[in-house]
Amino acid sequence: MSTDPFVARLMAAHHDQRACCREPHQVSRRVFADLLDQSRGTAFGRAHGLDRVRTLAEFQAAVPVGDYESFRGYVDRIRDGEQRVLTRSRPYALHTTSGTTGRPKYVPTTRHWRNRYRGPALYAQWGLYFQRLGLDRYRPGNVLDMSWERSLIPLPEPGGPVPVYSITKRPATVGPQDWTPPWYAEPWFLDTGGEQSLYRKVRLLAGSDVRMVVAVNPSRITALGELLNDQLELLLKDLSDGTLLGAPDPRLTAQEATASRLEAAYSYGGRVTLCDLWPQLSMLVCWNSASARYYRAWLERLAPGVPLVPFSTTGTEGIVTMPVDTHPSAGPLAVDQGLFEFVPCEPSDAGRPLPSGVATLSSYELTTGETYRLVMSQANGLLRYDSGDIYRVVGRVGELPRLEFEGRGGSVSSFTGEKLTESDVHAAIRTAVGHSSVPSVYCVVPSWGYPPGYVLVMEWPDGPGASSEAFRDRVEAELSRVNVEYAEKRDSGRLHPLRAQTVAPGTFRALTEHHVTRGASAAQVKHRWLHTDDTLLTQLPRLNGTHAA
Template identity: 30%
Template sequence: MRVTEFRERVFAERERLRQAFPDVAGHQRRVLADLLAYNAGTEFGRAHGFDRIRSLDDFTSAVPVLDYAALSPYIERMAAGEDNVLTADRPAVYFTSSGSTGGHKKIPVTPRFMATTFFPFFYAAWAPLAEHFPDVLARPDAVLNLKHDPVAAPPTTRSGQPHVGASQVDFGAAFGEPLSAEPGTWAPWATLPVPVAADDHLEKAYLRLRMAVQSDLRCVIGINPAMVAAVPYQLSLWWPRIVKEVRDGTLGGHPYAAPDPERAAELERLAERADRLRPAHVWPNLRVIFCWTTGLASLYLPRLREEFGIGVTVLPAPVAASEGPVGVALDRHGSAGSLVVTASAYEFVDADTDLGPDVTTLRPHELEVGRDYHVLFSHVGGLYRYAVGDVVRVEDHLDGVPRLEYAGRATRSDAAGERLREAQVIRALAAAVRSTGLELHNASCRVDTPLGETPRYAFAVAPRSPWSPAETSRFTDALDAALAAEAPRYREVRQAGRLGSPTLLRLDADAFLRDWQRTVGTGVRPTQVKDRLFRQDPALWRRLTTLEETDR
């Protein structure tokens, strides 16, 4: 019954969103009017004359472009218990979000925001999975949801509200939405049956894999693709321990279930026949992965998918942040999602333009296919003209609405005036891969300035197979040419001699996986350990390029 109701809800929300597409401008006006009326009496609303605003033009004249730093004084007051600051209703929870400085933001999450902005897009996001892979929902143990991580005693703000990740919130209990429990959150491993430290995320991952090898998995949900990429590595790393515990009937050294020597023997035979144990060996009926498919993941996902099974489909997770949604895939498109026109009032700025309080913005109907844009959104949850720090690329238009894919963070690298963006570097890496026929597990880069020399970009790459010196040289040249084609400023400073030729450091195939594992081992939640392209911090660079094998 619950599965039936869940399917009906997700299909209904998708249909409501599709029905909104013919009147994008009208829905954008209604979203703006609602947030203005609802929050007019707040301190922010009074200060910016919400009661006098009648149009988006009025709104952009009254409210500057804002980021988290600009709003954080208001948010901290709310988190301390002050009411009616940014929103008329009190936040029920604060989402964590790792900012560019590494600090944890506090994103206020109000009941009105969840009802009008979050839940409609959230449910619609599951429609392709529910429609095309119905067997995935048939059993609680058919889904391994890697991001699900409930906490018994969540950290709180000064006023006592939980300050946790979105994947740690029970939306049913907090907001009266019992159907909002994601696929996989009813699995036996959703709430671990043995004691484990709250911040020991590697042990939690081990315990879930140990339990899942005795189930017939059909789906893996990761959202963050780095978490999905870690699964094959972790299976191989922990395999002897997993097999022993299956044979003994233990879980993390604790009594758990009846010993299963037959499954243990089967797993051992699989490992003996394979050069490296893969998820496809353990779960031969696995059918679908749900995660982000763009950014650096676009370089490794095609081959990673094969680790899980030749016929496995990768469905793209929504283009969204803890602060709010942007795009949601309503079909099986591999990377892009339709703008959620009913969720927020959206504005966009060309990605090569510097954001400022008075920057000129574009409306959804003004976006051009093949262009990159900063995203700003305003919604009833108290974020107004908010620059989330993400860049999106317009893939196409569907039913008159732009379909967007995540292109990268808005962070720029600018040693000599080249103003390189993440999306430009990722596309250049992809072009170099195509032109040389070589393949990567992952890549990262930093500006290197040898003493007395011109700065240059140093790239660290993890090839899928060994590259010869000649191949390495061709790839480096192709990457340099692709960067020049993608970024005119890069081409100019290279021609002017202000930036030297890039260099390439070949790492072993598992280098980025070990680095990810090491970071999670320090207590950082896996959802927050994402692929990182720019690594200017010398310590992070050294850790990646000199990391030794771990035995955990």
């Protein structure tokens, strides 16, 4: 056992998480009881008669399955200052994320939820990382944690309005059980905002013995590696002069050895890697399933030979799986985080809301190799919440299914966590056009690259030019307005600016005819505002002339 209290706590939490896989039933019963306790005496609890509920069957009969829109009215009441709406514990913040209707979602978070669920889960997760690296204590500079940032958002006043911010930019921990790592007070961890925030982290940790880099989405790590190359000249000068962004900083001294190592690496290969900056780098942590798989080659180029370990499958609404072993992309269901139900589905599920009375399966009834849509209940008040997320069972860990995230149902695209939807695209184009009736001559197609991004394909009589570029810019601005995650990823450089590809009038009609001549029913070939892969981009040149802008 480590003598470092922080590492000892990590190891104990990781041990408990693995034990939960072997004997989950008692944990599940305890979570269910707590969910009922948090709902009693609330507006939602009264509306659904939860004071009378004692069993899981009664709970499922009382609470219909619903997507976020079924909770929006309750959340609006929380935003208006009403208490005891979804939970007995008062929400101290609303975490914002993008929704599938083009309107942001606001997820309540309470101290009870943080201290009893989300915080302890992070200790268990980080226990795996420290165990795999063989670190028996934390030494300042061993970790670059980009999974969240300590922001300067002021804490709410008692009785004041509930603040709204991203879950990755929290202002403070909220209690002794909440995740409070020892780097919490280190200068590089504070989110200063602005375009140079990521560079600041690199500079402050440039001479440190960084062993692991941790992020939720791999796009954050690739952004780090590309910034290292894009701003290498500035970094070399700062390292040689002992400055930060060219200005003196009392915390920094000249680091000529680091500068010389980077210069030598650049002279040899024309680029530098994260391993050139941190020679002892031994682990990258991030998502490694669904669209995150696209980043594997990019990560290998930026950190050659460094193992990739998965982050928990986690969203603003709650944690679903936890990594506990060496599996590269999937973890066991986190039954200590909530109540989870599953609906059999195909990976191509249309994404429509589930029927309120849909029959569900427990985690013990799932079949390896099959895919399921997730319904979850969390102590933040979202009960029997239709997440829209699809998981594949790839094995078992003890008595629990090992789940790999497959993506979201329906027309949703997400390279970096932006979760762009068909509704987002339709709303953006409709506004850019300037009236509600939009001709079906536009669509948006995901396009992989470094960084990835989207292509606006549009029938444009005059071909590429100032008018098509102006329209593309209007659509880009509207996408950022209707989807907060898209705006954030564009601002941070993790998504390429929207590109335009003009096609001649009649191209989409020719595309329909192309499919029909190959056996498809004309009724089945429908216009899609958002495509989920780049197949269309390879088909268009064969049908008609196209031009990129």
